[in-house]
Amino acid sequence: MIYDGTFGGVLKLGLFMLSAVMAGRAIGQAPQPVLSLAQKERPALLETLKELTAIESGSREPEELDKIANVLAAKLRALGGKVELIEPVEANTHRLSDTPQKLGKMVRATFTGSGTKKILLLAHMDTVYPRGMLAQQPFRIDGDRVYGLAIADDRQGIAVILHSLAILRAMNYRDYGTITVFINADEEIGSPGSRNHHTRLGAEHDAVMSFEGGGNPQDDRVRLATSGHALALLTVRGRGSHAGSAPERGVNALDELAFQIGQMRDLSDPATGVKVNWTLAQAGIVSNMIPPAAQASADVRVARIADYDGIEQKLRERVKKKLLPEAQVELVFERRFPPLEPKPSSRALSAHAQSVYRELGLTLKVVDDSAGGFTDAANASLKTNAPVVEGFGLRGFGAHTTNAEYIFISSIEPRLYLTTRMIMDVSQGKAPLK
Numbered sequence: 001m002i003y004d005g006t007f008g009g010v011l012k013l014g015l016f017m018l019s020a021v022m023a024g025r026a027i028g029q030a031p032q033p034v035l036s037l038a039q040k041e042r043p044a045l046l047e048t049l050k051e052l053t054a055i056e057s058g059s060r061e062p063e064e065l066d067k068i069a070n071v072l073a074a075k076l077r078a079l080g081g082k083v084e085l086i087e088p089v090e091a092n093t094h095r096l097s098d099t100p101q102k103l104g105k106m107v108r109a110t111f112t113g114s115g116t117k118k119i120l121l122l123a124h125m126d127t128v129y130p131r132g133m134l135a136q137q138p139f140r141i142d143g144d145r146v147y148g149l150a151i152a153d154d155r156q157g158i159a160v161i162l163h164s165l166a167i168l169r170a171m172n173y174r175d176y177g178t179i180t181v182f183i184n185a186d187e188e189i190g191s192p193g194s195r196n197h198h199t200r201l202g203a204e205h206d207a208v209m210s211f212e213g214g215g216n217p218q219d220d221r222v223r224l225a226t227s228g229h230a231l232a233l234l235t236v237r238g239r240g241s242h243a244g245s246a247p248e249r250g251v252n253a254l255d256e257l258a259f260q261i262g263q264m265r266d267l268s269d270p271a272t273g274v275k276v277n278w279t280l281a282q283a284g285i286v287s288n289m290i291p292p293a294a295q296a297s298a299d300v301r302v303a304r305i306a307d308y309d310g311i312e313q314k315l316r317e318r319v320k321k322k323l324l325p326e327a328q329v330e331l332v333f334e335r336r337f338p339p340l341e342p343k344p345s346s347r348a349l350s351a352h353a354q355s356v357y358r359e360l361g362l363t364l365k366v367v368d369d370s371a372g373g374f375t376d377a378a379n380a381s382l383k384t385n386a387p388v389v390e391g392f393g394l395r396g397f398g399a400h401t402t403n404a405e406y407i408f409i410s411s412i413e414p415r416l417y418l419t420t421r422m423i424m425d426v427s428q429g430k431a432p433l434k
């Protein structure tokens, strides 16, 4: 059996099913047939994970991104969706310092039902891994864990969406107005080509569910908040000169850089959640030359969109003061992701998700601090008061690691159940959207 293969696993599964049935009866709402369909769907979901983790679609691998986009398009068509592959348009791309020339296509699938509610489901198909990493992270099942390349971030999210749609199809469920599935190919590089699509789609829907991982070995959770992420890129230009015979003719870019970092190292503010940490630096050409140039960058996090302007202004004020009058100092403040801020509608929808989870006898934690991670949910939330909740994916661990990314098999059924039921309850007006 694929579930665990150990006695403990079988026992856990048995207890899970028993508690699920009891909890369902206790509040008078039988979880069938969604739960039994979720159970039936588990092997197929694992097959999907196996297939998707074999594709090395790093954000900078256009051919592999094309390949996975076509695979996803075919799967979504087979589920009854109207599918478009959207080529990123330069005029609609927000280029960042590290944006590659060619970005991967986005996949958008539309499922039209007989109701009125519009639901947006988000995931991303790109990974942080450059080509060649697959050999170190082959797909393999070990007890309750499934390892594989980018399996937690974000193959599992795609798989949960696809197989929740399969459950709805198996029930011939069509009470929604529209379900839109949007899967981008540039999340790991700041969504330069897709961010405007996320913002527009977010504003066009009544509820946004995003499928980054739903917790870790300890916690089963969804999120109402994510961090805003920016980079402060500092470039200093000085003048090279022989370090032994004519140092006085140079302008030492490294000295200036050190001064700048020194005067900008106290900008974090625990009260607002603003964090500014200098993390990368580089200077000089050879050891016997006064360095003509130097660069550094700081990782900046904010919890509120409003804090971006304040921290950018502080940085710009500080760089005006220089150590060396002849040095040129340039600051670029690059906003990569806005924060996702908790809002009443998201709180209400996540409380409903908790009640759905309780039908299975399980506890869903709702996290509303911004610590940790930044995702497309934030872009989708920018111009809407509708609920935007992150973390509907599987529990797992090890995103962005070289050999230890995994998901838990035991989270497949609860998460398929949760997603399917949330779509149904939103469609039928049973889940709050304000």
Ligand SMILES: [Zn+2]
Pocket (backbone or CB within 6 Å): 124, 153, 154, 187, 212
């Ligand atoms: Zn991700």
